[in-house]
Amino acid sequence: MGADILIIDDDKDLVNTIRIILESRGYGVRAAHNGEEGHAAILEKIPDLIILDVMMSTDTDGFDLAFKLKNSPHHRDIPILMLSSFPQQMAEKGPESFQHILGEGWPVTEFHEKPIDPDDLLEAVEDILREEGRI
């Protein structure tokens, strides 16, 4: 069985889509639907990668979780791939603009825009896992 990937997103259809994509490559997939559930799932077992949505039960639920993990010595090394459906004008500027807003402590390994292109997503996931030495 491949790496353990945790998807945290409140859109069940999207979770399902990502699950199908990842499972097609033999990854183990777990899912949570908000920051709180996601945190519980992480405490239960530390995943190799987290795919995280931004706006869930609050506008910044995803960021809140990402910051929480970065502040925890046990969890700060978990790579995070963040998904966003931010307004177009913000997304157009790319992740740099968020880094500017959030300051130096950008808690996310990579940033991926919605809608999801399966090939791009798989490529990003493989890149991160290879870099982290998890595959």
Add this chain to the structure above:
Amino acid sequence: MKPGYQLIKEQLFFRKELIERAYWMIQLRWIVTGVALVAGWVGHFLDLKHPILSLTLLFLFVALNNAAFSLIWRRLMAHERPENRKFGVFAHVQISFDLLVLFCVIYLTGGISSPLLIFVFFHIILAGILLAPVSCFIYAGCILLATAVLIVLQETALLPPQPVLFQSLLFPSAQSLPNVLALYGTFAAAILMATFLITTLKASLRAKGKSLLTISRELDTSNTKLTSLYEMVREMELCTEFQDLIDSATRNAVRIMGVKGCSIKLLDDQKKQLKFASVHGLSDDYMAKGAIDIDQSPVNRKILQGSFFTIGKIQKQDYFQYPEDVRKEGIASMMCLPLRVEKVILGVFCVYSDLDHYFGPEDVKFFSLMADLTAIAIESLKRELNKTWFLRKAAHQLRSPMGAVQSMLELILKGYQGPLDEPQRETLIRCRKRLTMLGDVINDLLKIGLERIASDDTAYHAVDPEQILTALEDLYSPRATDKGVDMTFIKEGTVPWVLADERMIDDLFSNLVGNAIKYTPSGGRVTVTLAGETGHRIRFEVADTGIGIPESEQPRLFSEFFRAENAKAFKEEGTGLGLVIVKEITDRLKGTLSVESTEGEGTRFTCLLPGTTKIPQTADTGPDKG
């Protein structure tokens, strides 16, 4: 600029007067000496028998002295801050010198019968104005003593008598001693009366001046406070972030009230807890206590009910859950007020002082003004922020499902769920294309929306609500019939036009009508009423016999808009934006929206909008053209 009270203070204590008059006396002395010399010599040539030589020498001596006074004055003024005390001494020296010279002149011009004796009154007046009352009385005594000495000298002929210049009004010459004594008595009474009058007059002037000073100081203080308050409001108006605004409020409150610290606690959505939102001048530990349960804090409950609250001496009373924290911060007294806009309470505004009994009734008044202005600033920024929040939220709601659909399409197109034949593939590619176009439309709408928020209501024009409702009737009646709902449209009275935009009125009406049909089961009834109301208003009312809204949910209906997040309003089954849009439009048109509902029985929404008098002359220039 110098504060007003300082100017008054200077004038009141005759400091400025004393300094200015020192030079004025020197100037005057030059003139008097010159005039006296000329007059002496003119008199001499007119054969008056006064000792012209002695007088000339005396006046020359005076001139010499005056030159010395002039030098002294220059040296005194050379200091950056002229010393008041030195000018006092200088005034004494000058007045004493003048008196001495005057009595010499009086002696030389005929002793007590000299007509020049009357000039002593000027010295009394001058001393009375410039110097302390006691000095004035001492000078009066000196004058009387000198006059008495003159009488003794004259009666005993110790000094050679001088010829009388001309008849004096006070002491006519060649009088017997008893007469002279009687005249002296009168003179003494006049001198003392003059001294008494001038010193008491000055004392009363001073007393009045002092009260003026107090009033003026108070005026200056309140002027400074109000100016600072104005600056505070200006600063708050410029804030675009909520936290910046309340931080600015606490910072300014500490500065303007001259207190140790200040805090703003805001009420949460459930109106159950107060949370520290901003603290200035107190340590982080103070905030660390976290939220305060209103049920357990009678003090805060009282404030939230609208009354102010001050504690003069905290140590004496036990109002606090954590008194040791209060002591640790060095807080000795405090004052708290509700932050409210009209009847809506936002939170609690407190100032803390390290002095006992620091806050008086005036402070309460001033602080309420500050609290009201802060509450208005908070509320208006909240509204401003909520407008953009709404758009972002709506855009997210639209984009999320679209993103999911697009992602799923990609999944199929890329063959993750099995192979596709060519026609299937082509259809899906067309789907993807149409979705991308839809995404562009959403982005454009968002852009337009954001622009609308930025611009004001200049695009509004007179809109006929009846016409819009008639169009909606055609649209919704078949829908109601399909569902088995009995739908009635009623028009009452003359319905005024509304200053708005057609799309807004259309959205407002259709959201309420659409909701009513949606939540009314088959066999139910929906009644839509459009009526003219008193006060040139329109009433739009939608009543249904639907599922109703639980009482506990009702207060939250329109406040959804003001909440950071309410997942309930954005359930997958419905966008939940309908009522938010209705509320938004009503607010923008300065109308009111109310709801009455019983769960299981039905709901009635009533919307009141102000009418406009700007109705176009002909129907052709009306809404159709807008």
